Amino acid sequence: MKASDFLKTLEELEDNEQIETLIDRDKRRSPSPARNPKRLSSGDAQFVRAQDDSTRNFEFxxxxxxxxxxxxxxxxxxxxxxxxxxxxxxxxxxxxxxxxxxxxxxxxxxxxxxxxxxxxxxxxxxxxxxxxxxxxxxxxxxxxxxxxxxxxxxxxxxxxxxxxxxxxxxxxxxxxxxxxxxxxxxxxxxxxxxxxxxxxxxxYLGDETLAAPTLNNVSLDPGEARSLFDRLLTNIDLMLAQERVHGDLSAYNVLYWDGDIALIDFPQVVSPTGNRNAYAIFERDICCLCEYFIEQGLPLQPRRIAADLWRAHGYRLGPDIHPSLLDADDPKDRTAWNGG
Ligand SMILES: Nc1ncnc2c1ncn2[C@@H]1O[C@H](COP(=O)(O)OP(=O)(O)OP(=O)(O)O)[C@@H](O)[C@H]1O
Ligand SMILES: [Mg+2]
CATH class of the missing domain: 3.30.200.20 (Phosphorylase Kinase; domain 1)
Incomplete structure (x- = not known):
């Protein structure tokens, strides 16, 4: 794709704020920038060039x-x-x-x-x-x-x-x-x-016409809510055993299909011991997930659930600091090193 075609096409994709921002940014720089690839930043230009190299050997x-x-x-x-x-x-x-x-x-x-x-x-x-x-x-x-x-x-x-x-x-x-x-x-x-x-x-979860909905779009009766919640906790427990905290967990990142669930969307995953904020991130995950199940009628105590799961794996509740992450100039880190 030529750079000029590419920029025209960006304009066609109206629903994307960032594309608009990109074009606006370019418009501010030049009277007719969308036609002027020289005005692209080096990063943008690199992306445009990448469009020329595409493998175009299949039609879909x-x-x-x-x-x-x-x-x-x-x-x-x-x-x-x-x-x-x-x-x-x-x-x-x-x-x-x-x-x-x-x-x-x-x-x-x-x-x-x-x-x-x-x-x-x-x-x-x-x-x-x-x-x-x-x-x-x-x-x-x-x-x-x-x-x-x-x-x-x-x-x-x-x-x-x-x-x-x-x-x-x-x-x-x-x-x-x-x-x-x-x-x-x-x-x-x-x-x-x-x-x-x-x-x-x-x-893929779903069938040819319908993809599995995310859990936030599903209403559950209390019995099913309880059994799905328990199943989710079992899975979160398994994740902790694998030293993985999801980091963006909520009903939006759980798929529901055929009465069962699947967790998705993991790029931000963190280690329970390698990140100073791991427990805070984990607790937030549990609270966000519980929010949905509380709406479905389950009486839950998210903070307690988070703490129990965390402790069961022997992880520390306070910020668990790996020595390599300590900052000698930070008094809090010095206190932590001294066992405070
Ligand atoms: N394996 C799958 N089977 C069916 N649908 C899926 C699958 N994986 C993802 N989806 C659908 O695609 C959506 C986006 O996936 P995902 O959450 O991984 O990406 P994302 O870019 O992080 O999205 P968001 O910004 O909405 O969180 C999901 O909400 C779900 O509807
Ligand atoms: Mg997602």
Whole structure:
């Protein structure tokens, strides 16, 4: 796609505030900037260039907007080539960070349908306030291995354009590796099949016409509410045993299908021992989840539930500080080191 076409297409995607912001920003710089690719920032220009390299070797049923089509071909081309998918059928949902698409499975998959979570281009992503989650997390590459290249790590710290790419990749890798670990441990999550530079492929919950609703859209009778809540706690317990705190848990990130549940959306996952805020994050997860179940009629004490689960795994309730995270100049950290 030529840069000028790309920018025109951005204008077609009216529902996206960030795209509008991007175009506005460009308009402020030049009288007819949307026609002038020279005015793009280096990051934007790099993204536009990436559109020229897309793998355009498969056609799919889903009628994507022009720009979206290029992005899907880039993001899902590998899954198609490797026979993980044979078609893209429709968009299930556009989220803040990613859109999820229903795909027909390829020969590699033992199921008729799969879900592909395709992350938005970095410049169009509504970045979560993610700094709180990064503490205690190593940077991962696309294969889920720790990045040890000093230049890459420095770029991440300096937030250069390349560093932001590495960070974006790491964010996706956390989602995929977490799905793998949790699925193998028997936690109710969609089955992870494969990941690519910008997308993950997983089991789909729903049928051809209807994707599983998220729990916040479902009304339960008290009996079912109790049994689903207990099942969720069992899963959260299993997650803690795997040293994973979801970090954005609520009824919005639980799918409900065939009377059962599945947890989704893991890029921000944190370790119970590696992050100073882990307990606060965990408690917030439990409180958000309980909010829904209290509305469904269950009498719950979220803070107590959180504390009991946490303690059962031997994690400390106070900020659990790994020595490598201590700051010699911070009096609170000095007190903690001295056992205070
Ligand atoms: N495996 C799946 N099967 C069916 N539907 C799914 C699946 N995974 C995700 N979805 C749907 O896609 C939506 C977005 O997924 P997810 O929460 O992982 O992405 P997100 O970009 O973080 O979205 P949001 O900003 O809404 O939290 C979910 O709310 C759900 O409706
Ligand atoms: Mg979500």
């Amino acid at each position: 049923t889903y009628k994507a907007a022009r720009f979206e089509e290029g992005w899907l071909l880039d993001s899902l081309g590998y899954f198609y080539e490797q026979h993980w998918i044979s078609d893209v059928l429709r968009k299930i949902k556009a989220g803040k960070e990613a859109s999820v698409y229903l795909c027909r499975a390829g020969e590699q998959v033992d199921a008729p349908l799969v879900a592909a979570k395709v992350y938005r281009p970095r410049m169009l992503r509504n970045l979560r306030k993610d700094h709180i989650y990064h503490e205690g997390r190593v940077v991962l590459d696309a294969e889920g291995h720790e990045v040890i290249d000093v230049h890459a790590l420095q770029a991440v710290l300096n937030r250069t354009n390349f560093g932001e790419q590495v960070r974006h990749q790491s964010w996706i890798a956390y989602e995929y590796t977490t799905l793998q670990v949790l699925f193998d441990a028997g936690v109710k999550v969609p089955r992870p099949y494969e990941n690519a530079q910008n997308a993950i492929l997983m089991g």
